[in-house]
Amino acid sequence: MTSRPGEFDLIERIRRRVVARGDVVLGIGDDAAILDVPAGRQLVVAMDTLNAGVHFPLDTRPADIGWKALAVNLSDLAAMGAEPAWCTLSLSMPESNSDWLDAFVDGFSELAAMHRIALVGGDTTRGPLSVCVTVHGVVEPGRALRREGAHVGDDVWVSGTLGDAAASLALRGIGSVAAPPTVDDRVADALAARLDRPVPRVQLGRALVDVATSCIDVSDGLLADIAHIARASEVAVHIDVDALPASDALHSAFEDDARRSLQASGGDDYELCFTAPAAAAARIEAMARDARIALSRIGTVDAGAGVTAFDADGRPWTPARSGFDHFAAR
Numbered sequence: 001m002t003s004r005p006g007e008f009d010l011i012e013r014i015r016r017r018v019v020a021r022g023d024v025v026l027g028i029g030d031d032a033a034i035l036d037v038p039a040g041r042q043l044v045v046a047m048d049t050l051n052a053g054v055h056f057p058l059d060t061r062p063a064d065i066g067w068k069a070l071a072v073n074l075s076d077l078a079a080m081g082a083e084p085a086w087c088t089l090s091l092s093m094p095e096s097n098s099d100w101l102d103a104f105v106d107g108f109s110e111l112a113a114m115h116r117i118a119l120v121g122g123d124t125t126r127g128p129l130s131v132c133v134t135v136h137g138v139v140e141p142g143r144a145l146r147r148e149g150a151h152v153g154d155d156v157w158v159s160g161t162l163g164d165a166a167a168s169l170a171l172r173g174i175g176s177v178a179a180p181p182t183v184d185d186r187v188a189d190a191l192a193a194r195l196d197r198p199v200p201r202v203q204l205g206r207a208l209v210d211v212a213t214s215c216i217d218v219s220d221g222l223l224a225d226i227a228h229i230a231r232a233s234e235v236a237v238h239i240d241v242d243a244l245p246a247s248d249a250l251h252s253a254f255e256d257d258a259r260r261s262l263q264a265s266g267g268d269d270y271e272l273c274f275t276a277p278a279a280a281a282a283r284i285e286a287m288a289r290d291a292r293i294a295l296s297r298i299g300t301v302d303a304g305a306g307v308t309a310f311d312a313d314g315r316p317w318t319p320a321r322s323g324f325d326h327f328a329a330r
C-alpha cells in the first residue's frame with residue numbers, strides 16, 4: 001500500500017539501498033559526506049538534471065527515471081575516461097509517495113550496483129518532479145579525455161548505434177521526425193528501452209584513456225555534440241552520414257531520410273564519440289571485439305573549423321534539426 005512518509009523516512013528508504021564502499025568514511029545521515037580520495041588521482045565531477053516533461057515523458061516509469069538520472073551522469077564520467085566512485089542526489093517530488101520512491105530507487109540502485117558507485121548524500125524537497133545527480137569519479141593525473149585534443153588526420157569514431165532514443169520519441173509524436181504509420185510492438189519496445197534505460201559506456205571510456213585524443217558523450221545529437229569537439233580542438237570535422245551505425249530496430253521502422261536525421265541529430269543516445277590517430281584503428285577494432293561493443297569509424301578530422309556531413313556519394317547533407325538546445329529560439 002502506498003504510504004506518505006515524512007522526509008526522514010524517505011531518506012531512510014534511499015539510504016538502505018546504497019552501495020557500500022570502503023572509501024566512504026561517512027555517507028548519508030550527517031550534514032555532509034566524508035570520502036577518502038585515492039592518493040595520486042584527480043577527482044572528476046559532473047552534474048545533470050532531469051526535469052519531468054523536458055528530459056523524460058511524463059508517463060515514464062519511476063524505475064526508468066531512477067536509472068536514467070544516474071545513467072546520464074555516468075555517461076559524462078565515461079566521456080572523461082573516469083572511474084565512477086560516489087554520487088549525490090537532489091530529488092524534488094510533488095508529494096511524498098513511498099511506492100514511487102521505492103520504484104525510483106530500484107532503477108537507480110540497479111545501475112549504481114553495476115558500477116559500484118555509492119550514493120553519499122543529497123537533498124529531498126517538495127516541488128515539481130525533478131532529479132539532479134552529481135557524480136564523482138577518479139582518473140590518473142592528466143589522463144582524462146577532453147573535448148580538446150583532436151588532431152588533423154585523426155579518425156572520428158562512435159560506439160554502439162545512434163538514433164534509437166529519438167526514434168522512440170518520434171513514435172510518441174515528439175520531435176521533428178514523423179513516425180511511420182505502423183510499427184511492430186517488439187521494435188517499439190526495443191527503441192523505448194534505449195530512451196528509458198540508456199547504457200553509459202563507462203568501461204569503454206576507461207579503455208579510451210590510452211588511445212583517444214578527444215571524447216564526448218552523445219546527449220544532444222551527434223552533429224551538435226561533435227561540433228563541441230571541433231570548436232574546442234580548433235579543427236574541422238567531416239562526418240559520413242551513411243557510416244553512422246543504426247540498430248536493426250531503427251532500420252526496420254524508419255525509411256532512409258528519417259533514419260539518417262534521427263542518427264545524426266537525435267539526442268539521448270549516450271554513446272561515446274571520440275577521435276583517435278588513424279594508426280590506432282586496428283587497436284580500436286581489437287578493443288571493440290574484446291569489449292563486445294560496436295565501434296564505427298564515421299568521419300575524419302581536418303584543418304579548418306565546423307562540422308560538415310556528407311552522404312556515401314560525397315554530397316553535402318544537412319539535417320532537418322541540428323541538436324537539442326534548451327534555450328534555442330523556437
Ligand code: ADP
Nearest residue numbers: 011014028029030031089091120121122123124
Ligand atoms: P541538512 O538539513 O543538513 O541538509 P537533510 O535533512 O537535507 O540535512 O539530509 C539529511 C541527510 O540525508 C544528509 O546526509 C543528506 O545528504 C541525506 N539526504 C537527503 N536527501 C537525500 C537524497 N535524496 N539522497 C541521498 N541522500 C539524501
Ligand code: MG
Nearest residue numbers: 031122123124
Ligand atoms: Mg539538506
